[in-house]
Amino acid sequence: MSAPVVVTRSAGRAPGAARGVLLVVEHCWVWYRRNWRATVVSSVLQPLLFLLAFGVGFGALVQGGAGAAAATGGVGYLVWLAPALLAVSAVQTAAFESSYPVLSGFKWNRVFHAMTAGPVSPGQVALGLIAWVALKIAGTGAVYVGVIAVFGGVASPGIVVALLVAVLTGAAVAAPVTAFSASVENEGTAFSVLFRFVVIPMTLFSGTFFPVDRLPGWVQPLAWVSPLWHGTEIARAAALDRWQPLAALGHVAYLLALIVLGAALAARLFTRRLQP
């Protein structure tokens, strides 16, 4: 004999739109507070190693060369590279954090089903995840700015603006990738293809390590669709005080458009997958 099931009205109230998103962010934060050590390698050490290898090592190789001076506009290679690396690490963190963890929430630990069984909507889950990635990039990026400063890569206080730009760039990658991951059923091929054919070429061909005009003419238009290229252009302009207001506005508009479109699509796909 089992106890009779009594159905009562829930005592809780449905959270408002913003509150629902914040609850998802809080969920991520609680997880992160316990497991942050696991992410130190990818979010801090990895960009640090790239800074050492290219900024310091490669920088020493090209220092004083005419080719390098022409490419960087006269500043040291490390100073020129640092704001771009900030944007790269934001993009890589964003791509990773919105791929496997999102599939995991749907498929392995199914935490999204648990969240939406409560009064949080699928759209709020999607927005909360994107907001969390942006927050995380802000945190790790701040640490990274400190590291850059130690190695002498900071030219002006504009690096703080570059950090904000990196967060914006990361969000512009996180939103569409979250949407993509919501449509992925099987981890086998989709994410390898995403990383190898989108993230890695984006990292290499977006003007991080050398100006885009050093590439053959037919490759250059690829940079125009790359959020990382737009982010790098503004981050570098901010860090080196080389503002071109009209161009900067265009880059910011492109990144914002990616965030809005990506987030809307992600919210839609989350709803479709969680409330079929």
Place this chain on the structure above:
Amino acid sequence: MTAVHEPAARSAASSVALVRLLVPAGSYAGRSHALLIRSATASRRAWLAFVSGFFEPVFYLLAMGQGLGSMVGVLPGPDGSPISYAAFIAPGLLAASAMNGAVFDSTFNVFFKLKYGRIYDAMLATPLGPVDIALGEIGWALIRGGLYSLGFLAVMGGFGLLVSPWALLALPAALMVAFAFAAVGMAATSYMRSWQDFDLVTLVVLPMFLFSTTFYPLSVYPRWLQIVVECLPLYHAVELMRGLTTGAVHTGMLGHLAYFAVMIAVGVVVAARRLDALLLR
């Protein structure tokens, strides 16, 4: 007929005997080829992920060779004569992709099969031993790595970066490098407890990729750092490849080969013993 086949059969038998000397009894049935067939069948459905591995070093070569090259100009090659930056990094990327492919295959993939897929437990229910599994997995990683290396060498040839007939030996050399990393990677995987431990793999592989003279010569480092780099396996792989593709071949390169022979021997023996302990006890 028999006269032709006998020596081959005898050497196969003696290699089986050698493996039996090194590994625990009853763990090797001489059937590791069954694993190769399984892997080939399993990867037919993930062909795009399979093929994509080839593109990664090609993207690096295109971007870095052109873009970074425009800042560097020419560099001193292994024998001191100047070479273009593309010719400098291409062999480095070949070595690095042999390492990355082998390490990825022998760590992430093997760990997943070991802990989650439980594929090896199923295999051990057949007449296969842990050593068959170790050799079969390493063999598959080698076939894959060999195809990638061949493709990359073809791309290098297309760009005119293979200037010496010694470059023909770059493929077997890449296979030896991949074998060494796969064997050690598999041995390391057998000690891993959770996915968190894979950060350690990144921690070993990424610095090697960045600092083992792949992108710039050893001369930019202070002397003490040069000695550290010279101890790393990828450094020896890069030196080997750079010597072969530019034709600057000398007897000292046998030292690099010896380094990888030791890695292979240690890796295979440790991996076999550990798999035996993990799966059969």
